[in-house]
Amino acid sequence: xxxxxxxxxxxxxxxxxxxxxxxxxxxxxxxxxxxxxxxxxxxxxxxxxxxxxxxxxxxxxxxxxxxxxxxxxxxxxxxxxxxxxxxxxxxxxxxxxxxxxxxxxxxxxxxxxxxxxxxxxxxxxxxxxxxxxxxxxxxxxxxxxxxxxxxxxxxxxxxxxxxxxxxxxxxxxxxxxxxxxxxxxxxxxxxxxxxxxxxxxxxxxxxxxxxxxxxxxxxxxxxxxxxxxxxxxxxxxxxxxxxxxxxxxxxxxxxxxxxxxxxxxxxxxxxxxxxxxxxxxxxxxxxxxxxxxxxxxxxxxxxxxxxxxxxxxxxxxxxxxxxxxxxxxxxxxxxxxxxxxxxxxxxxxxxxxxxxxxxxxxxxxxxx
Numbered sequence: 001x002x003x004x005x006x007x008x009x010x011x012x013x014x015x016x017x018x019x020x021x022x023x024x025x026x027x028x029x030x031x032x033x034x035x036x037x038x039x040x041x042x043x044x045x046x047x048x049x050x051x052x053x054x055x056x057x058x059x060x061x062x063x064x065x066x067x068x069x070x071x072x073x074x075x076x077x078x079x080x081x082x083x084x085x086x087x088x089x090x091x092x093x094x095x096x097x098x099x100x101x102x103x104x105x106x107x108x109x110x111x112x113x114x115x116x117x118x119x120x121x122x123x124x125x126x127x128x129x130x131x132x133x134x135x136x137x138x139x140x141x142x143x144x145x146x147x148x149x150x151x152x153x154x155x156x157x158x159x160x161x162x163x164x165x166x167x168x169x170x171x172x173x174x175x176x177x178x179x180x181x182x183x184x185x186x187x188x189x190x191x192x193x194x195x196x197x198x199x200x201x202x203x204x205x206x207x208x209x210x211x212x213x214x215x216x217x218x219x220x221x222x223x224x225x226x227x228x229x230x231x232x233x234x235x236x237x238x239x240x241x242x243x244x245x246x247x248x249x250x251x252x253x254x255x256x257x258x259x260x261x262x263x264x265x266x267x268x269x270x271x272x273x274x275x276x277x278x279x280x281x282x283x284x285x286x287x288x289x290x291x292x293x294x295x296x297x298x299x300x301x302x303x304x305x306x307x308x309x310x311x312x313x314x315x316x317x318x319x320x321x322x323x324x325x326x327x328x329x330x331x332x333x334x335x336x337x338x339x340x341x342x343x344x345x346x347x348x349x350x351x352x353x354x355x356x357x358x359x360x361x362x363x364x365x366x367x368x
Contacts, residue, residue, distance in 0.1 A: 032067060034070055061119045114162075146204060146228070217234075222235050264316065269339070272310065283342065290335060291315075291335065299315075299317040310351030
């Protein structure tokens with residue numbers, strides 16, 4: 001039995017292979033226990049900041065990448081105790097096969113580690129979002145989503161730099177110098193994307209609008225659902241979902257409907273020329289009386305213009321902002337109906353109602 005265990009295959013004894021396989025199998029068997037223990041330990045550290053977040057939600061985020069990271073790390077450490085077979089030590093494009101395997105192993109560990117960091121970042125964002133939901137202001141929620149995406153990009157960049165450092169043995173200092181030159185060229189080539197990124201910071205700190213605000217921009221009216229690094233997503237009144245570049249949201253005139261203090265209604269009455277001055281004066285007074293309703297704060301009624309086709313009376317009034325859309329439309333409909341009834345009672349016709357077209361056929365006199 002001892003002779004069998006000492007027998008060498010590919011520069012390693014069978015005993016060494018069994019040790020390595022045993023360590024990897026043990027890691028596979030207890031990985032879930034260790035990862036759950038570490039996850040619970042980490043959760044206790046942040047439990048005070050995450051009072052209303054269930055522990056299971058944290059475990060669902062962290063346990064799986066912890067499993068993979070632990071098994072991978074233990075496997076690489078165990079396999080490193082074996083002697084690399086001489087028969088496999090060949091060269092591929094000036095790189096030995098051993099160096100290639102080591103580089104792939106290091107890159108894999110870094111990728112899984114960054115994956116774990118991204119999951120932890122998701123949990124931190126979940127905690128911050130929970131706290132942001134306690135405030136009435138939606139700016140906090142907006143900032144959480146923004147910086148979560150921003151730091152995810154930073155983590156991915158750090159992971160790429162670590163792969164270059166530990167897998168390809170490239171000095172990061174020289175790499176950053178080269179990347180700065182490449183970054184300048186990319187910045188020129190992707191100037192619009194950089195402008196959108198800068199505009200996103202302007203939006204967050206200047207706060208012309210926040211998530212949940214109703215805005216009107218580029219002939220579209222809708223609700224801000226998300227402000228990203230590149231664009232702002234808007235749910236329109238037609239329930240479509242549009243993306244507007246952040247630079248355009250900064251440079252264009254944006255009407256923040258949510259911040260208005262009143263709703264304005266404009267009504268233009270084109271009255272027939274048969275209406276007398278006294279009738280028009282009485283009509284303006286009666287319309288002002290109609291507008292004395294709860295919910296209407298300011299009103300203006302006057303004869304705006306007159307001409308050869310019609311007398312134009314302007315009726316403008318403002319309603320309170322605390323009304324719902326249904327209450328606003330009902331009030332507007334009630335005013336319109338009462339104005340129509342008033343016109344009928346006053347026997348004042350609209351301009352189109354008394355327009356007659358008379359066609360005459362006159363035969364010219366014949367010359368004698």
